Structures are given as C-alpha cells and as structure tokens.
Amino acid sequence: MYAQMIQSTGKGVKTLDEMEPEERAFQERINAGGKIEPKDWMPDGYRKNLIRQIGQHAHSEIVGQLPEGNWITRAPTLERKAILLAKVQDEAGHGLYLYCAAETLGITRDEMFEALHEGRMKYSSIFNYPTLTWADMGAVGWLVDGAAIMNQVPLQRTSYGPYARAMVRICKEESFHQRQGFDIMMKMCNGTDAQKKMAQDALNRMWFPSLMMFGPSDKESVHSEQSMAWKIKMNTNDELRQKFVDQTVPQAQYLGLTIPDETLAWNEEKGGYDFAEPDWNEFFDVLKGNGPCNQERLQTRKDAWEEGAWVREGMLAHAAKKRSMKVAAE
Amino acid sequence: MNTTGPTPSKRTGEWPLFEVFIRGQHGLSHRHVGSLHAPDAEMAVKNARDVYTRRNEGVSIWVVEAEAIHASAPGDKEALYDPSNDKVYRHPTFFDVPEEVGHM
Numbered sequence: 001m002y003a004q005m006i007q008s009t010g011k012g013v014k015t016l017d018e019m020e021p022e023e024r025a026f027q028e029r030i031n032a033g034g035k036i037e038p039k040d041w042m043p044d045g046y047r048k049n050l051i052r053q054i055g056q057h058a059h060s061e062i063v064g065q066l067p068e069g070n071w072i073t074r075a076p077t078l079e080r081k082a083i084l085l086a087k088v089q090d091e092a093g094h095g096l097y098l099y100c101a102a103e104t105l106g107i108t109r110d111e112m113f114e115a116l117h118e119g120r121m122k123y124s125s126i127f128n129y130p131t132l133t134w135a136d137m138g139a140v141g142w143l144v145d146g147a148a149i150m151n152q153v154p155l156q157r158t159s160y161g162p163y164a165r166a167m168v169r170i171c172k173e174e175s176f177h178q179r180q181g182f183d184i185m186m187k188m189c190n191g192t193d194a195q196k197k198m199a200q201d202a203l204n205r206m207w208f209p210s211l212m213m214f215g216p217s218d219k220e221s222v223h224s225e226q227s228m229a230w231k232i233k234m235n236t237n238d239e240l241r242q243k244f245v246d247q248t249v250p251q252a253q254y255l256g257l258t259i260p261d262e263t264l265a266w267n268e269e270k271g272g273y274d275f276a277e278p279d280w281n282e283f284f285d286v287l288k289g290n291g292p293c294n295q296e297r298l299q300t301r302k303d304a305w306e307e308g309a310w311v312r313e314g315m316l317a318h319a320a321k322k323r324s325m326k327v328a329a330e
Numbered sequence: 331m332n333t334t335g336p337t338p339s340k341r342t343g344e345w346p347l348f349e350v351f352i353r354g355q356h357g358l359s360h361r362h363v364g365s366l367h368a369p370d371a372e373m374a375v376k377n378a379r380d381v382y383t384r385r386n387e388g389v390s391i392w393v394v395e396a397e398a399i400h401a402s403a404p405g406d407k408e409a410l411y412d413p414s415n416d417k418v419y420r421h422p423t424f425f426d427v428p429e430e431v432g433h434m
Contacts (some may be wrong), residue, residue, distance in 0.1 A: 037404070037405050039403065040404045041404070082367065086384075089380075089384070090384065093380075093381050093382075096364075096366060096381050097364055097381075100364050100365045100366065103347070103365070108344055109344060109367060110343075110344050124351070165364075166364070169363075169364075171383075231365070232422075312345065312369075315345070315369035315373065316343075316345065316369050318369065319369040319370035319373075322370065323370075
C-alpha cells in the first residue's frame with residue numbers, strides 16, 4: 001500500500017511460550033486489543049518495523065503531492081483548482097501527522113528525509129507514474145486514494161497508539177479525496193467523446209499501478225505474518241486488493257468505463273471478481289528506481305529540501321534574535 | 331522562567347518540536363492532537379492552524395515545547411493508579427439509595 005515490501009525480523013513469529021516475560025506482556029497486550037504508547041517497552045523489531053512503515057507512509061504522502069501538484073496551475077476551472085489545492089494541502093498534512101508519529105519512536109524528521117533522499121527509504125510505487133491529462137486527477141483521486149483508504153481504515157485499529165491516532169485523522173479527510181476524484185471522472189464521462197476517451201485512457205494507465213499499491217501476494221511471507229501478529233498490518237495484501245477490485249468494478253460500470261482486464265469476471269462462488277495480476281516485474285523495477293518518474297520525483301524532493309535550507313536557517317536565526325531582544329528588554 | 335526559549339536539536343539543527351493542543355469547541359478543554367516543528371512558538375501556532383485545523387476543528391490552539399513536558403513513567407503505572415482500585419466508595423454507585431427516596 002502506501003507502505004510496500006516492509007521487512008520484519010525475518011525470523012518467523014515466536015509463540016508466547018518462547019518469549020521473555022517483557023515481550024510476552026507486550027504481545028498479550030496487543031492480543032487483547034490494547035495500545036502500545038511511545039514510552040512503553042517494545043521489541044527492537046517492532047520499533048524498527050514501525051519506523052520503516054510509518055516513514056514510508058509519510059514519504060508517500062509528501063511525494064504524492066507531486067503528480068497532483070503538476071495540475072494545480074492547469075485545472076479547468078477555479079473551483080477545480082481550489083479543490084485540488086485543498087486536496088494537495090491535505091496530503092502535506094497527512095505526511096506531517098505521520099512524521100510526527102514516527103518521531104515518537106526515536107528517529108528525527110531530518111533523519112527520515114535524509115534516508116529518503118539517499119534512497120534508503122522508499123515511497124509508494126504509484127507516485128512514480130506520470131499524470132499526463134486532467135483525467136488523471138480524477139483517476140488518482142478515485143483509484144489511488146480509494147486504494148489508500150482500503151488500507152488505512154483497518155490501520156485505525158493498529159497497535160501503536162500514535163500511528164492509530166494519525167490514521168483516524170487521515171481517514172476522516174481521505175474520503176473527500178476519493179469523491180473529488182470520482183466527481184472529475186463523472187464529469188468527464190458525461191462530457192464529449194474526447195473527454196470520455198481521456199477518462200478511459202486514465203483508467204487504462206492507472207488500473208494496474210493501483211493494484212500494485214497493495215504489494216505482491218504475502219500469504220506466505222514471514223514478514224507479513226510478524227507484522228500481523230504485532231497488529232501493524234491488519235489484512236493480507238491479497239485481501240485488500242480483492243476488496244478494492246470488488247468495490248471499484250461497479251463504480252467503473254456506473255461511469256461507463258471498461259476496466260482494462262479481459263479476464264475480469266464475477267465469481268459467484270467466492271462472491272468477488274476474478275482479475276488479472278499486475279506485472280510484478282514492472283513493480284519490482286519501479287521500486288528499484290526504474291519507473292517513468294522515479295528520478296524526477298526524488299530530484300524534486302531533494303531540490304525542495306536543499307533550496308529551502310536558507311529559509312529554515314533564517315527562521316531559526318530570526319527566532320534567536322527575537323529571543324535575545326526579549327531578554328535584553330527584561 | 332525560561333529565558334533561553336526553544337533550542338534547535340543539537341544533533342541535527344532541526345527546528346524544535348512543539349506539542350499541539352486544540353480546544354474543539356467553546357466549553358471543552360484543550361486536547362492533545364499531535365506535534366510539529368517550528369522555529370519558535372509564534373510560528374508553531376501558525377503552523378498548527380494549517381496542520382491541525384483545516385476543517386474547523388478548533389477555536390483555540392496551545393503549543394508547548396515538547397521538552398517542557400514532564401510525564402509519568404509507564405513503569406509507575408501500578409504504583410500510581412492501583413491504590414484507587416480498592417476505594418470503590420469513591421463512586422456513587424457504592425451506596426444503595428432506597429427507592430422511596432427517589433433520585434439523589
């Protein structure tokens with residue numbers, strides 16, 4: 001999802017009997033639905049895993065502003081522009097909620113930025129695809145935010161208190177994002193043939209990258225098993241992907257758009273759709289840095305950070321000056 | 331009295347961390363909503379407005395330097411809170427009021 005391919009201890013899940021008393025108490029609290037708070041004892045693996053996961057999620061929110069920011073100056077009406085601006089501002093806010101949750105685990109915000117800029121931390125693969133037309137703003141809101149919601153709603157119940165609380169705030173704001181996207185799609189699908197074609201083209205390009213957001217099947221992954229035992233992952237990637245497809249297909253039908261998957265068919269027995277897997281080789285390639293926009297996205301982040309350094313330093317100097325004037329006046 | 335004010339992190343030169351508290355409505359108390367970094371308290375209030383009240387979530391904002399907060403330790407939980415468990419008479423439901431007496 002916004003956090004993909006998070007690796008845990010890699011050792012498999014310990015049983016309660018195999019745990020030292022401290023860890024057993026920790027796990028029992030999680031099993032009972034309790035929350036872990038920043039100063040509570042926690043296993044190193046839990047801490048490291050959460051930093052990776054929340055950090056990656058935060059980076060995704062921040063980098064996720066770029067494909068949409070691309071269209072702010074070119075939105076078709078003033079109203080659409082105001083809506084898109086508000087949406088992108090929300091993404092910045094979501095990034096900040098998440099950085100603040102990650103910081104409670106003992107990493108600084110600058111360390112996380114550094115790790116992102118040096119490629120040691122990732123952001124979601126989806127933001128390495130370009131947004132070529134205005135219809136992509138519709139498809140991103142409808143599909144990308146829709147997929148994000150699938151993952152974030154259950155995370156409101158995650159075991160780590162600050163993460164769960166950040167998710168509650170995020171989920172409250174996220175459904176506006178999806179609806180504004182669907183609204184753009186509806187407008188285009190009820191428009192001219194050219195507009196409808198544009199909407200279909202956006203769906204064609206975004207469909208499989210959206211399915212990739214959930215990550216490859218993790219049914220047998222030890223990392224996933226550990227994360228689920230810790231309740232920092234609430235569902236398997238396949239469960240969420242299935243849910244997403246089942247929810248999205250009828251919406252596409254309503255729009256009169258065709259999902260670009262010839263194998264898509266309702267399966268009465270499982271009560272869900274059968275659908276084609278995305279090209280996982282492409283996914284791994286994008287994660288490695290070879291997607292259409294990886295370099296551009298990361299460079300934009302680095303430039304913003306480096307070119308903003310004088311502002312950060314200047315504001316600190318100004319704050320120090322104000323302080324010393326206040327002391328002098330006393 | 332604090333004459334030095336917030337100081338940037340010695341390790342990284344980051345803007346200091348502030349904890350943010352928002353009063354949701356008139357008559358309610360301020361509630362912790364999260365944290366943010368800012369060069370000073372004035373900017374922290376301005377940033378808190380943008381980060382935490384984009385949808386009318388509040389009518390008042392407090393920011394407190396995170397370093398200025400002193401918290402109880404998780405390990406002290408039993409010592410601090412267990413003693414109140416055996417004082418059930420502190421709750422009104424401990425006492426039976428005869429039905430004839432009515433609401434009390």
